[in-house]
Every structure is written in C-alpha cells, then in structure tokens.
Amino acid sequence: MGAGYGGLSAALRLERRLRRDPNSEIVLVDQNDYHQLIPRIHEVAAGSIAPEAATVPLERLLGGKAVRFLKAGVKDFRLEQQRVLADGGEIPYDFLVIALGSETDFFGIPGLREHSLTLKSIEDALVLKEHVERMFALSQSEDRDEHRKRLLTFIVGGGGFTGTELAGEMADWLVELRATYNVDPQSVRLLVLEASPQLLTGFDPDLVEIARRILERRGVELRLGTPVVHADADGVQLKTGERIKAGTVIWTGGVTTNSLVASSGLATGVRGRVVVNPYLESGSFVGVYVVGDSALVLNPKTGRPMAPSAQLAVQQGISAARNICADIRGRTRATYRPKVVGEVVSVGRREGLAVVGPLKFDGRLARILKEMTTLRYLYMLGGLDLLLDQWALTSASVRRIRHGLP
Known part of the structure; x- marks a missing residue:
C-alpha cells in the first residue's frame, strides 16, 4: 500500500525475487499514477523546477515487470x-506492506490546520506556488500599507529539514518575484x-550554524525558541505574546502517522508510529x-526512534520484501539494520550542507551532492535511461523557468 520510497522499493524487490513464481501476484496500490521525488518538492513550490521534474510515471517504472498497479485510494x-478496502472494493492479501507515509502534525494548535499550507506532496507544492504568486498579484492593487505588508509576509513554521530547505529556496524565489x-x-x-x-x-x-548564516544573509528572519500558539486568517501568535500578521503560513513543524494506519488496530508507539519487530513485521x-x-x-546504538527519511524507507522496503520472500520459502528472515549513509540539505538553489560518514561539506559542493543522491536513486529505480531522461527533463524545466517560458 503506497508507491512512495518504501512501497515502491518493496514492490520492485518482490518482483525481482518472485517473477518466476507462478503462484505469486504483486499488487501496488496508490492514489496517484506517479512516484513523487519528495526531496525535490520544495523546489517545485518555489518555482525552481517544473512538477514533472519531481515525479516519475509508475507506468515507466513498472513497464515489463510482473507488478499489477491499482490506482486507488x-x-x-x-x-x-x-x-x-480501497476505491472500487476490497483487496485480499496473504502478505501486506503498509507504506502510506505520514501526515502533517499540527500539534493541536488552534486555527493552524485551517489557516496554513502544508508541503507533503506535489499537489501541496503547486498550491503553495500559486498562492505565493497570488499574494504578490494582490499586493499590486492594495493601497493600504498595512494590508500590503501582510500580503507580502511569508511564514515558514518549523525549522527542520523541510522548513530550512523551503525557506532557502523561497528566499531566492522572492528576489525574482520582487523584481517581476x-x-x-x-x-x-x-x-x-x-x-x-x-x-x-x-x-x-x-553545519547548523552555517545554515543559520546562509538564511540570514538571504534576508530570512529566524525566530528560534518561539513556538506558535494560535493561527487565524491574519497570521499567527507566538508564545511570547507577539502577533505576526501574514498572508501566508506554511506549516512544516512536524509529522504524525497516517490516520488510516493509526486507526487500523496495529499497535503504535511514539508519534503514533507502528511498533514492528526486527524484521519490520x-x-x-x-x-x-x-x-x-x-x-x-x-536506532540500535541509542535505542531512540529513527527520524523518517527517504533513504531509510528504501532500505526498509527492500528488507521487508526479502523477509516476505523468506516467509514464503520457509527460510530464516534477516534482521533489519538501519544504515544512514549521509544527510544532505539544500539551502537555496546554489548552497547546501552535507554529512557523509566523517566528512562534512557546505556550499556549492553540498548542493551538487544533494542532486547526485536523487540521480543515484533514479539509477537504482530505472537504470541509466531513467537517470538521463530525468536529468534532461530537470535541466530543460530549469532553463524554461529561468527564461520565463511556458
């Protein structure tokens, strides 16, 4: 269930191992007919790349493979x-892989769900992009200074990976919008x-300190240690009592387990995440x-929950597929051992931060490393043909956007 990083990886690995088994059928279910490259959606939201550069059609990935795709919620x-139970009826199974991702956690803050935008999908990114452009357009006909300032105030709630990447990308984009x-x-x-x-x-x-300096150099106002306690149509109120009027609030402050998973009857723990055994069952x-x-x-070293990430989801999908095959064949299952190869964060279109083993990078090199991680993933999914096609698509969309072409 789910064609994100974990679900797609599980389906492809199952297909590789069971393609010659006449008694096996692999069904991949997702409400979209494309795979989303989530590490790129903030670039779509800030107009840096076109949406097609952050998606891959599932038909392309599953063509010629013994995986039946069902487009359904x-x-x-x-x-x-x-x-x-999915759109169109019930789907029976012998083994089930649940990979439905997460949902935005609003932490019960009054008004926040109703008066903020989120960034969890390509659809969210396009809504955000259109909204920001509309704020600039509306400001052109607004004579009242206070109202114009509210329209042109943009708040990113949450300074984690998503919030930092979005703020960096938006800082570059807002320069262009100001000129336009x-x-x-x-x-x-x-x-x-x-x-x-x-x-x-x-x-x-x-690297956190470098991120702070990069954002502040780009004119981003950082309010650290200042929780949001209320939101409405005019902006937000902080715990300090300060009220900030804004036409745009984007909430990236946390995630929680998918609501369907939370209500499924599966035993859950921290943040509603499902308790699994060492085999991910x-x-x-x-x-x-x-x-x-x-x-x-x-985390096997600290005993604390691992933060969700695309690289871990891929590892888990592959591990779950291997263990399902072991179940089918009566073999011993393998313990899943998480391995974080590195972490890369973009801070704007040209700078980034990266930790790869004992090495640390920042600046342009780190930004290139981030792009390379996506290209490596594309190669894993579809080989050199997919990598080159997606790279060409991304390059073309960047050139088109930079020159204002449709």
Missing part, C-alpha cells in the same frame, strides 16, 4: 480478514518560526509489514 484496513512585480524589497518578509532553540535539530552543529498481525514514516524503528 485506501479507505480502511480489515486486518483480521486480511483485506484492504516591482516590489520594494523592504516590503517583503520571510520568517522561519521554530519552537526549538536551533534549526535542524539533530544535525551537525557546525507488525507485532499485532502476522504477515503485515510496515515501512517508511509509519514504522517505529529504533
């Missing part, structure tokens, strides 16, 4: 009957509001594996 899990709409730079504000005392909690401290139902954002996987 999941409605409910009936795990005791080994059924999944002939807006006084002093009239435009971009703020990052973070409840923790620092950006990028858990990331390398030296649910402790509640035999044959039900959970991977990606919804799986509660502990």
